[in-house]
Amino acid sequence: MLIAENLQKTYRRHAVAVRVLSGLNLEVQTGEFLSIVGASGSGKSTLLHLLGTLDEPDAGRILLDGRRIDDLPGRERDALRNKTFGYIFQFYHLLPELNALDNVLMPAYIGQSVVGWWKTRSQWRRRAEQLLDRVGLGHRMKHRPREMSGGEMQRAAVARALLTQPRVLLADEPTGNLDAATGGEIVKLLREINRDDGVTIVMVTHNLEIVSATDRVVRMVNGVVTDDTSATKVPHFPAPLLAAV
């Protein structure tokens, strides 16, 4: 479904150049839950940003269902990010001025004109409320991010990522800012979404404890994929929090 071919990316600051990806190749299958692991600086987040068209590679291609997406015009990439991809960030990145419901509705606000929104607002509201119920925040719809815990904010971010029924969820260290128990709940939620809705999930993490909930694990070292294996084969410590997954 999502293919990265020979991706290269270098960050430059004045005379200093840092090569992050060095000809990376990766294929993500439809409906799979893929985790990408590696040490800090291995290029995991950069890969995720390229896959989600948040950034452009210096060389290489990214294909979605056989169609190249890394060189699309800005407007088409904006549409992809609004409707096809959903993002979950390590630090949640909810807008502080909006309550949980409005945060979840942001993709609809962005993707609709004023007139379009006015015509479909009740449908979007219903979906947003259902999603918040699903992630266990039905009683927190009118609360602002500052009134919620880290886990609740990440749940709200998950609901936001799912609003437009994206085909691919890109999660960048979704448990990185949470304690083990809460992080386990988030991964459990993602597993449910993957299983029940068939959403393809690509999750970047450096926490090996949670990769067992995924289908496949890809390890990155110095900007290239070094290992690509089933998650069951990844050695990990016992993870009682994931026992029910």
Added chain:
Amino acid sequence: MYKLLLCLRYLRTRYLAFICIVSVMLGVATLIVVNAVMSGFSTKLKDRLHGVLSDVIVETDRMDGFEIPNPDSTSDNPLPPLTPEQVAARIMASPAGDRIEAISPTIEVFAILQFEFQGQTMTKPVKLIGVNPESRAAVGGFSEFLERQKDAPNVTFDLTPEARRQHELNMLGAAPPENVLVMPNVPQQPLVRKIDDLPDPDDGVMKAEMPRPRVYGAIPGYTIAHFRYRKSDGEVVTEAALRPGDRIDLTTVSAFQTDRGVSVKPVSGSFLVADYIKTEMSEYDQSLVYVPLDHLQRIRGMEGRCTHFQLKLKDYEQDKEFVVRELENIFPPQGGSRVATWEQMQGSLLAAIEVERSILNLLLFMIVGVAGFSILAIFTMIVSEKYRDIGVMKSLGASNNGVMSIFVGYGLLLGVVGCVLGTVLGLWITANINEIEQFLTYVRGRQIFPRDVYYFKEIPTNVEALNVVVVNLGAVTTAVLFSVLPAWRAARLHPVRALRFE
């Protein structure tokens, strides 16, 4: 949709933006108040300038007045030049006639005014104007400024009974004049004495052929007849140096026509103060003295002549240029005549008023410019604070233009809110400016608006709707323009870098 939502949310939650709103509000309010006050002063000044001057003025440089040849005069049957009445008829018969409402012939000449005050002889240079009170009032700018006969339908130089009594007191020990102008239906007072009992004027300036002076009513400017002084407690007091019934002597120059040309010699006449004219323009109130036209003609030896024609038009704005053009056919400039509107007569002063107003507006608009820079600074800070949020929005599919329009729209919203509040504040201050001035005077202990300097009882204001609209449009435009740069920077942010911003 998200742009509007975020604009409104930012407005309610970003207290830093309140500073922008206050800046715009103060700038708009200041401009509205200053423009209203300047417009009020300008309007009042124009009214004053126009007040005494009629719509169109025809004047001649000749000391002996207009000399318009009689068109019926021939070499066999030479006729004297047209009289003022005949000239007026000719004007009314011209193509401009149906656009003219009234005409009044006058004589205007320089003179020296003398009167006795507290044992001293006071002397002032004045402009002596001979008028027919009825026709002069019809032209406008006369009866509305008189103290005693304000807006009276029939203006006269007659004395009131009080004035006549004052004159009798003054003449105690001397006879009052025979031809004192009397009020209609007022019986002759038995104490009034004959003019022959008046002491003769100084023969040093009078010649045998000069007409014997008679005493007539005169209307001097208010400032000529009064003086102001400040008491020890700071109160400004106005006292009359000339009361109705007091005598004034006016010395001017003759305009007798002789074989050798116009004879320019000093002539004088004595008058009794009948009224005052108060235009609230010091230029007029301290220099004008009105006397009967026919008497001034006799004094100066120019019976049947005048030096000016004052005209009132039916529709000034529409007809002024046409009338001036037509009158120049009757009064060609080559003959020493000049036809001008009141605006042309006061052109330099009016232009100065407008220049002052324009410069003041330009300077004050810099206040709004300062508000714009505050918007620039505050928006730059807000954009910096919002880097991550901008990254999030872009990750959710917001376009660069969409992100830019959030902040431009925010600037527009701040500008609009500031303008609304500023307009309300400005109009409120304008409506209550005199009360505010009194309060500030009380607080400071010194008068903010000294009435004796400005000659107005209240601060004049005039709110022009167009001016308010222009100020608001300018302020909103400034707010939007100064928000463009930070908005553009926000739009150009790379989403990845924005998301990683610490």
